[in-house]
Amino acid sequence: MAINKVGSKGIEDGAVAAVDFADETVSNDKFANATIENAKLVNTSITAAGGSVSLGGSVTFNNQFVDWQSVVTSDGSTVTTMESGKGYFIDNTSAAGIVKLPASASIGDSVSIKDYAGNFGTNNLTIQRNSHNIQGNAVNSEIKTNRANVVLVYVDSTKGWLYWEESNVADLQLNTRVAATGGTVATSGDFKIHSFTGDGTFCVSAGAGPFAVVDYLVIAGGGGGGYAGPGGIYGGGGAGGYRESHNSCTSGPYTASPLATPTSLPVSVQGYPITVGAGGTNAVGPCGTGSKGSDSIFSTITSAGGGASISSASDNAPLRNGGSGGGGVTPGGGSAQPVASGNTPPVSPPQGNNGGPSAHPSPSHKFYAGAGGGGAGGAGGGLTTSSPCQTSAGVGGAGTTSNITGSPVVRASGGGGSGFPQFAKTSGVAGHIIVPSATPGGGGAGGVSNNASGGSGSVHGTAGTANTGGGGGGNAGPGGANGTGGKGIVIIRYKFQ
Secondary structure (H helix, E strand, O other): OOOOOOOOOOOOOOOOOHHHOOOOOOOHHHOOOOOOOHHHOOOOEEEEOOEEEEOOOOOOOOHHHOEEOOOEEOOOOOEEEOOOOEEEEEEOOOOOEEEEOOOOOOOOOEEEEEEOOOOOOOOOEEEEOOOOOEOOEOOOEEEOOOOOEEEEEEEEOOOEEEEEEEEOOOOHHHOEEEEEEOOEEEEEOOEEEEEEOOOEEEEEEEEEHHHOEEEEEEEOOOOOOOOOEOOEEOOOOOOOOEEEEOOHHHHOOOOOOOOOEOOOEEOOOOEEEEEOOOOOOOOOOOOOEOOOOOOEEEOOEEEOOOOOOEOOOOOOHHHHOOOOOOOOOEEOOOOOOOOOOOOOOOOOOOOOOOOOOOOOOOOOOOOEEOOOOOEOOEOOOOOEEEEOOEEEOOOOOOOEEEOOOOOOEEEOOOOOOOEEOOOEEOOOOOOOEOOOOOOOOHHHOOOOEEEOOOHHHEEOOOOOOOOOOOOOOOOOOOOOOOOOOOOOEEEEEEEOO
16 A cells, blocks of 8 residues: 655665656655754755855845945045945945945955946046956046936956946946056156157057047157358257147146147057157258258157257258258358248147248358347247357257146257357357357257357357257368267157046
8 A cells, every 4th residue: 555644753864865856756745844954964055145044034036136225425535445245335425435345356246336426537436456457458537427327247267256237327348548668667646657768659458438549749859050250140949849739637637838738649559669759860061961850750649850050151951950940041141041930840739930031140240140040939040140250050949848747847949050260159148149048948958059259269059968859060260070960769658547
């Protein structure tokens, strides 16, 4: 006869195995309520949502198993370190917020964030990566959309934390800050500054979307100065072309030059070759010719080399025109040169100014002088006279100042013109020079030229200051070399966190 019921004490512990039952022969109605205790079972719990739940216990399947925390009110400086499995309401009403991902993470760990007051668009929320990648990039993330709701889940060491859910957030996965190498790198708060004093590569390893922009300062090499000797009195070299951008959101609230455009330059993950222009060579001998400075290049930005002051009465525009024009020549008894053009080729804002005019104030004067080269901040000076026998050389055009590296630096001044046989001019200093003076003016980037008594007693022009793109100074009399142009520079600045 079949056994219909077995009492709770009729079977010893472990006496019945799974193989003793045919498939689907035991149903719930075969057991009296509460007659099987947990101790009689091999497994006494189940796993739900990544956690253990005891048999007979309960779990609520909602809110994605998120343990939501009390509202976090941001003050602009306090950092809230998040924990896996928890959700955070962030109130950015008064200030921008900062949260930090957990220091350690395993696959499947997650954190949730909700814009409590709808202010992320006004006061952004920064998510610090805490040594992990976010979306595969070693950069912090920033949420800038009102009512945003995001969930991040940890995958592995390569991708790190990925955005699993995004609500009210447009293209969040693309909004990564720039990370790059190349040149000499300095950090100023949330900003990186890369300075290239020679050729190199600006290598971008992260950055996409609206955050992937940089500001720049690109200065070309200055032009070489002319030679003062029989047959002509020659001028200073023009400064290298000066191009700068400055957007305070991109690179911070520093003081840029008046020439800076507010339009930053977008970049992407790739290498950008950097070319830093060399200064032009000086003219040697009465018939020598100085050379134009070389261009500096970063991405789509090219600054033109400064124009030279050449030992010829002809125009020779390809050598004389440039970022800033070279100073004019006054040939002995001949016609003056046309003014050399700056901002050649033309860009906006302009990259430089014209060289000084070479026309002599009065042909009856015995002593002559050369004009100054143009600078980023102004045109080169022309010849001046204060008495029948005294003529001063033209001053170099003024440079311009930028704080892109964190301190004010004057760059791209024009070279000073030469005097022959007795009078000369320091770059940027007004008045006649009768005795030798080696004091540069115009910010110090232009060359200096002057002459004591002609012949072997000459004090010759000096070179434009290196890595400022300054024009070379004109030579002051026979027997020596005049100034070469100063080498250029490329500086790149961006917000990295």
